[in-house]
Amino acid sequence: MQNNGFIAVGTLAVVVLFFGLRGFDDDGRYNPLREPEPLRVEMMDGAPSEIIISARRDGHFMLDGRINGRPTRMMVDTGASIVTLRESDARKAGIQPSERDYRIPFQTANGEVLGAPATLPALEIDELILRDLAVVVLPDDKLSTSLFGVNGLNRFERRETTRDKLILYTN
Structure with missing residues (x-):
């Protein structure tokens, strides 16, 4: 006892x-409370050189971008091989897949789901613009938040992760 x-x-x-x-x-x-600092961008010669994202209290890194000028929140996910948009976020970019476009199987934490491949014309992250980014679109009921996957991360020269910060280097 x-x-x-x-x-x-x-x-x-x-x-x-x-x-x-x-x-x-x-x-x-x-x-x-480990409240994250807002996204910070370091500039060099008038261009973004570093994007610094603070971890949320739950340890996740959330990226606030813009699609067609409208705010879009994405969770940075190194387990996602491709940027994955919820249907509602894809519509902001003018991407509206038809039912027959949902043909590529993806394994998610919730099991297999069919996604629609697409190309995002531009994703703005503060002053930085990522153009012609390959994405996959999933139904909103299959994905709680859009994901910034490895193909988006690979657009940066390098990245550095600590417990509290994710730094994306542009050059």
């Missing part, structure tokens, strides 16, 4: 330590 009390106290200590450490950012500052 005494071992159960010891195990309970030990478990509680581990949980408190885990959540307490998550409250510290990469610079060692205590921030229990």
Whole structure:
């Protein structure tokens, strides 16, 4: 019976330590809410050189871009090989796949789903514009948020990830 009390106290200590450490950012500052800083763009010679994205409290990196001038939020997902748009976000870009366009099978966390291939004319990330980006469109009920996949990440010269920040280098 005494071992159960010891195990309970030990478990509680581990949980408190885990959540307490998550409250510290990469610079060692205590921030229990870990509210992300807004997307920051470093400029060099009038052009974006770095895009700095802070992690959300849940550890995910969210990218705020614009499609046809309208805000579009995307989760950076290194497990997604291609930029994946929800139908509603694709419509912002003027992409409206027909039912027969949904022919390519994709494995998602929720199982297999059919997607429609397309090309996004332009995705704006602050001052940076990614043109002619291959995307796949999934029905809104199959995808909770659009994903910025590896083919989008590969448009950058390099990337660096820490616990709190994702830095995308343009040159």
